[in-house]
Amino acid sequence: MSARSADVVICGAGIAGIAAAYHLAVRRGVRGVVLVDERSPLSLTSDKSMECYRNWWPGPGDDMVALMTRSIDLLEELARESGNAFRLNRRGYLFATADPAQVSLFVERAREAATRGVGPARIHTGAGSDYRPAPADGFADQPAGVDVITEPALVRRHFPYLADDTLAVLHARRCGWFSAQQLGMYLLERAREHGVQFLEGRVERIDTTGGRVRGVRVSARGEDVTMATPRFVNAAGPFVGRVGRLLGVDLPVFCERHTKVAFNDVLRAVPRSAPLTIWTDPVRLAWTDEERAELAASAEHKRLVEEFPGGVHGRPEGAGESPVVLLIWTYDVAPVEPTFPIDVDASYGEICLRGMSRMMPALAPYLTRLPRVFIDGGYYTKTRENRLLAGPLPLEGAYVLGALSGYGQMSSNGAADLLADHITGRALPAYAPAFLLSRYDDPAYETLLAGWGDSGQL
Numbered sequence: 001m002s003a004r005s006a007d008v009v010i011c012g013a014g015i016a017g018i019a020a021a022y023h024l025a026v027r028r029g030v031r032g033v034v035l036v037d038e039r040s041p042l043s044l045t046s047d048k049s050m051e052c053y054r055n056w057w058p059g060p061g062d063d064m065v066a067l068m069t070r071s072i073d074l075l076e077e078l079a080r081e082s083g084n085a086f087r088l089n090r091r092g093y094l095f096a097t098a099d100p101a102q103v104s105l106f107v108e109r110a111r112e113a114a115t116r117g118v119g120p121a122r123i124h125t126g127a128g129s130d131y132r133p134a135p136a137d138g139f140a141d142q143p144a145g146v147d148v149i150t151e152p153a154l155v156r157r158h159f160p161y162l163a164d165d166t167l168a169v170l171h172a173r174r175c176g177w178f179s180a181q182q183l184g185m186y187l188l189e190r191a192r193e194h195g196v197q198f199l200e201g202r203v204e205r206i207d208t209t210g211g212r213v214r215g216v217r218v219s220a221r222g223e224d225v226t227m228a229t230p231r232f233v234n235a236a237g238p239f240v241g242r243v244g245r246l247l248g249v250d251l252p253v254f255c256e257r258h259t260k261v262a263f264n265d266v267l268r269a270v271p272r273s274a275p276l277t278i279w280t281d282p283v284r285l286a287w288t289d290e291e292r293a294e295l296a297a298s299a300e301h302k303r304l305v306e307e308f309p310g311g312v313h314g315r316p317e318g319a320g321e322s323p324v325v326l327l328i329w330t331y332d333v334a335p336v337e338p339t340f341p342i343d344v345d346a347s348y349g350e351i352c353l354r355g356m357s358r359m360m361p362a363l364a365p366y367l368t369r370l371p372r373v374f375i376d377g378g379y380y381t382k383t384r385e386n387r388l389l390a391g392p393l394p395l396e397g398a399y400v401l402g403a404l405s406g407y408g409q410m411s412s413n414g415a416a417d418l419l420a421d422h423i424t425g426r427a428l429p430a431y432a433p434a435f436l437l438s439r440y441d442d443p444a445y446e447t448l449l450a451g452w453g454d455s456g457q458l
Helices: 015-027 063-081 100-115 152-158 180-193 237-246 289-296 348-359 361-367 405-424 437-441 443-450
Strands: 002-005 008-011 033-037 052-054 093-097 121-124 146-149 168-172 175-177 197-200 202-207 215-220 223-228 232-234 254-264 276-279 313-316 324-328 373-382 389-392 398-402
Touching: 008 015, 015 033, 015 180, 015 398, 015 405, 052 063, 052 405, 063 180, 063 405, 093 100, 100 121, 100 146, 100 168, 146 152, 152 168, 175 276, 180 197, 197 215, 202 237, 232 237, 237 373, 237 398, 254 348, 276 348, 313 348, 324 348, 348 361, 348 373, 373 405, 389 405, 389 437, 398 405, 437 443
Parallel strands: 002 223, 008 033, 008 232, 033 197, 093 276, 121 146, 232 398
Antiparallel strands: 052 175, 093 168, 146 168, 202 215, 215 223, 254 324, 254 373, 276 313, 313 324, 389 398
16 A cells, blocks of 8 residues: 655545646645546547536526526637637527427526526627627637527528428527647646646545544555545536445435437538537427337337427537537436446437427438447536535545536536635635525525526437
8 A cells, every 4th residue: 555645635636636636736726636437538428428518507697697607717728828729619509499388488588598697688680680600610709799680581591401480599699619638648648747646546435533634545556545634525416426325425416418419411401510419309309100109009109199398409529521510419318327338329319310400401311221320428527406516525635526517518627716715815706605505505506496497408
């Protein structure tokens, strides 16, 4: 057994743990930071991301918008600093509907979002519109806020690839995507330049003698390593609950299975300059009468003829002439225990293609001869209301950075920045209490939870 010491031990070398190490070492000057993970950095769920970001978040309150605004500010700083090594763009999130009832809701949500700091709401109703399409690349000098187009002819002019019956679109503008792997590696390289060390191993035990963190025991390549440390950060991704129990803390988190589809769009059905595009309406998958009857008669497959919830979405992936398109549809939200490799539904690719073809009819030719798809997946680790945990735990020297759900890449810098403020004793932003574990001890918050509405999950 070997012995070491560290000022801060971070369990988990996904994007959350790496961002925490970066913000502590590079931006706060903390020395002696050690990252511990039994896998290679960014290799468990951080590389399974859709790689998108947004400041488009529902209430209650403006805490999620404020945190994400800070995180996007940091992303843009990092992009400028690195020469945009991770290809940050601001194409936006485009929500589309064919439901007349949704049109007025788009307008209402845009105006309500403006009150939470998302940016101005611009409503476009006719030929005199000054709507400004988003460029395919870059993020500078682009509008913030939200554009809502409620004139179908104007929708078709700007988005001719959407279904002919599309009535309105909502274009959230301070949104887009980037290369998550490149971002993570850039943060890790900078952190290492400032003394952060990576230890490949599994955290087996945390010494909490006397009611505070005193050390960590790590099983590293068959050798036990003990590290004396006064501070421990639980950034263990889908295993954040398990690591919490090593501290004697029961974290209110659960996991949902999350998978995405990649395929080569040889028909160019999805324009290479398209934003992330989301169909907000429920969908019944298109089948022939014969297929529908056969599926309905099967206990295993009858769900395929039932109504699916709205939210199927996709985007082009890769630079230049890349043909790759990514699709996601989070319709299976049953809590599960995280296991790896993840159990993948073999029909998921076809379901996503059929759902997406409702919004983009040019995808329909693929349904007669399905393309080869690659399905990859991980887990959304969530709290009940889908708000992350960042701050101290009820044990001196213990902290958590977890439950980053399906927004880990986009929130990681803002959340790690907040955690670093907690650890180094800096002044905290006004939104800090919204992400503490102790929020669940507040009776008023429990009352708020009972009537919580949209969680912001796409």
